[in-house]
Amino acid sequence: MGDITITPLEGKAFGATITGVDLRTLSDDEFATIHRAFLDYGLLVFPQQHLDEQASADFGRRFGELEFGGQPMANQKKHKDGSFGEIYDINTQLMRTNVGNETWHTDSTYKPIASKCAMLSAVIIPDEGGNTEFADMRSAYADLDEATKARIAGLSAYHSTNYSQANDLGDFPVSNGEGVYGTVYHGEAYLRPLVKIHPETGIPNLFVGRHAFGIPGLPRDESRALLKSLIDFVVSDERRVYAQEWVPGDTVIWDNRFVLHRARPYDYTKPRYLIGTRVAGDPASELAYYPEDPQAEAGRQALAAELEILRDEVRDRMYGATTAPR
Numbered sequence: 001m002g003d004i005t006i007t008p009l010e011g012k013a014f015g016a017t018i019t020g021v022d023l024r025t026l027s028d029d030e031f032a033t034i035h036r037a038f039l040d041y042g043l044l045v046f047p048q049q050h051l052d053e054q055a056s057a058d059f060g061r062r063f064g065e066l067e068f069g070g071q072p073m074a075n076q077k078k079h080k081d082g083s084f085g086e087i088y089d090i091n092t093q094l095m096r097t098n099v100g101n102e103t104w105h106t107d108s109t110y111k112p113i114a115s116k117c118a119m120l121s122a123v124i125i126p127d128e129g130g131n132t133e134f135a136d137m138r139s140a141y142a143d144l145d146e147a148t149k150a151r152i153a154g155l156s157a158y159h160s161t162n163y164s165q166a167n168d169l170g171d172f173p174v175s176n177g178e179g180v181y182g183t184v185y186h187g188e189a190y191l192r193p194l195v196k197i198h199p200e201t202g203i204p205n206l207f208v209g210r211h212a213f214g215i216p217g218l219p220r221d222e223s224r225a226l227l228k229s230l231i232d233f234v235v236s237d238e239r240r241v242y243a244q245e246w247v248p249g250d251t252v253i254w255d256n257r258f259v260l261h262r263a264r265p266y267d268y269t270k271p272r273y274l275i276g277t278r279v280a281g282d283p284a285s286e287l288a289y290y291p292e293d294p295q296a297e298a299g300r301q302a303l304a305a306e307l308e309i310l311r312d313e314v315r316d317r318m319y320g321a322t323t324a325p326r
């Protein structure tokens, strides 16, 4: 491999493409360069890497402890022998969760410890659609007017994927305490500030997305309107939004602490298979609290009250994701 080349994404406030490196055989010097670029740009695109599950997890581990490594982000089953199998029916919880991720979010804000970063490696990509889009909440915060900065200073919102699935799709998954239902749809809600000071750069950024609801101290309609307006603001300028048009072999990594992302629709009867690895946040900066902590009760109650309202409110959008901005 030649020298690492970092090329900022053209016309964007964030993101860079990196070439001249093989992610499977990174030296410590090369990783230091990549890590610096990760903090500077927040989103790194590595073409032609063709990482498998193991290599994806190994690269993720360079950034920290994994939430999971080398897992399918897909609408298609992959057998143990490596062959691909059935395409999942759209009327499954797995596909409803996939469709939910077509609305702007950062990963794992609905868990006690939010994610540091995540990566996707493209294996099978449909001919049309299925992009992943990213949006920059760091330059968005810098571009906010002073009145809005003053208004949101000190405000927080609860984060829950029971909320986001209900709000975006009219989907009310019930936790069974295990697997994806237990770790994702668990009935807890975690309070996180709307303005985040990035733990490694010290730069403030907005911290919002589909999982956020119920700003304490604001009436429900004001909270909803404010959260929507902040997300709308982030994505209102094309300098802050980038669409990854996947080519098999691409690997992309992004900083979940200041970069939003969303999947884009495609023909769900066609296979789409990416390998995902997610790195946990540092508890010193990304821990809200644990379910057994006393302050968890307020989140649990806020979520239960919100879901009660949504059960009536979302009858018109059952599984349709009609609130997802297109």
Ligand SMILES: [Fe+2]
Pocket: 101, 105, 106, 107, 261
């Ligand atoms: Fe995601």
